[in-house]
Amino acid sequence: MRSPEELTTAFRAAGLKVTPQRQLLFTLMHNNSAHPTADSLYAVASKQMPGISLRTVYQTLTDLTEMGELRTIEVGAGAMRFDPNVSDHHHAVCDVCGAVQDVYVNQAPELRGLDGFAVADAHIVYRGRCASCSASVKRS
Amino acid sequence: MRSPEELTTAFRAAGLKVTPQRQLLFTLMHNNSAHPTADSLYAVASKQMPGISLRTVYQTLTDLTEMGELRTIEVGAGAMRFDPNVSDHHHAVCDVCGAVQDVYVNQAPELRGLDGFAVADAHIVYRGRCASCSASVKRS
DNA sequence: TTCTAATTTGCAACGATTGCTAATTAGCAA
DNA sequence: TTGCTAATTAGCAATCGTTGCAAATTAGAA
Numbered sequence: 001m002r003s004p005e006e007l008t009t010a011f012r013a014a015g016l017k018v019t020p021q022r023q024l025l026f027t028l029m030h031n032n033s034a035h036p037t038a039d040s041l042y043a044v045a046s047k048q049m050p051g052i053s054l055r056t057v058y059q060t061l062t063d064l065t066e067m068g069e070l071r072t073i074e075v076g077a078g079a080m081r082f083d084p085n086v087s088d089h090h091h092a093v094c095d096v097c098g099a100v101q102d103v104y105v106n107q108a109p110e111l112r113g114l115d116g117f118a119v120a121d122a123h124i125v126y127r128g129r130c131a132s133c134s135a136s137v138k139r140s
Numbered sequence: 141m142r143s144p145e146e147l148t149t150a151f152r153a154a155g156l157k158v159t160p161q162r163q164l165l166f167t168l169m170h171n172n173s174a175h176p177t178a179d180s181l182y183a184v185a186s187k188q189m190p191g192i193s194l195r196t197v198y199q200t201l202t203d204l205t206e207m208g209e210l211r212t213i214e215v216g217a218g219a220m221r222f223d224p225n226v227s228d229h230h231h232a233v234c235d236v237c238g239a240v241q242d243v244y245v246n247q248a249p250e251l252r253g254l255d256g257f258a259v260a261d262a263h264i265v266y267r268g269r270c271a272s273c274s275a276s277v278k279r280s
Numbered sequence: 281t282t283c284t285a286a287t288t289t290g291c292a293a294c295g296a297t298t299g300c301t302a303a304t305t306a307g308c309a310a
Numbered sequence: 311t312t313g314c315t316a317a318t319t320a321g322c323a324a325t326c327g328t329t330g331c332a333a334a335t336t337a338g339a340a
Binding site: 012037038058 | 326327328329336337338
């Protein structure tokens with residue numbers, strides 16, 4: 001996702017308005033590696049701008065996604081997550097704390113069973129324990 | 141997932157009862173490669189047993205999943221799907237017709253960015269066009 | 281400054297799923 | 311075969327995440 005300044009220009013160029021709500025969300029998502037849900041982003045945004053609505057957060061995230069500035073990811077159950085990293089990558093989800101981190105694969109694996117299926121896209125979700133949750137395991 | 145006969149034994153052994161509803165669902169899921177949702181399975185079941193409730197379908201699918209007889213898979217938006225194939229495999233989802241097929245990978249790819257994450261499980265969702273939807277593309 | 285289309289907000293509605301409860305029933309034991 | 315009781319079913323309400331809608335507000339071009 002581009003910087004808040006570039007997004008301001010891009011939005012205006014697309015005939016979209018740049019409101020204070022949107023500017024705040026631009027800055028909150030820029031370089032955000034937390035893979036937030038709409039709701040968690042709303043919680044953060046509300047602190048800086050009390051009264052902003054969850055509906056607006058959803059709307060702006062949808063706009064950014066349609067412009068290709070965000071990717072949406074679904075990791076098992078729960079809400080949709082938004083990722084400002086739109087490069088080709090995958091995700092690892094910690095089963096303990098729920099944190100999501102980016103993962104890159106070096107080469108695509110060979111497949112069996114494709115049977116004429118034309119692959120356009122692939123997304124891998126890894127599950128396990130993140131480094132900090134692995135470290136905090138008490139001996140049992 | 142095991143055969144309806146084996147499941148009957150397994151359910152009783154686990155202190156669970158084998159009702160007509162459950163027997164029907166056992167047979168409908170056995171060797172079912174359609175990756176149905178609870179709702180689509182309910183539609184099929186209702187034809188053979190009018191009056192069966194969606195609640196019971198959910199309950200039985202949950203029971204089977206907890207016993208390790210089914211896997212649940214989520215492919216992008218939409219409802220949860222149930223897969224009687226519990227072997228280690230992945231899925232390809234057709235963007236046109238929504239069909240889901242099983243895919244097997246020969247070897248796990250090398251990863252970057254794991255950063256101490258201990259992987260316990262991986263699931264790949266491929267998206268694209270299935271064979272029949274590729275074949276039925278009209279020239280444009 | 282004016283005007284208007286875009287935006288925001290709040291709330292209703294939606295789809296998927298689960299919680300709850302009364303009525304029913306599988307299946308063990310006598 | 312009959313009784314008993316815990317498990318199950320069905321139906322409905324409630325939940326969660328998300329989207330549709332409409333009235334009031336506002337960005338930003340003219």
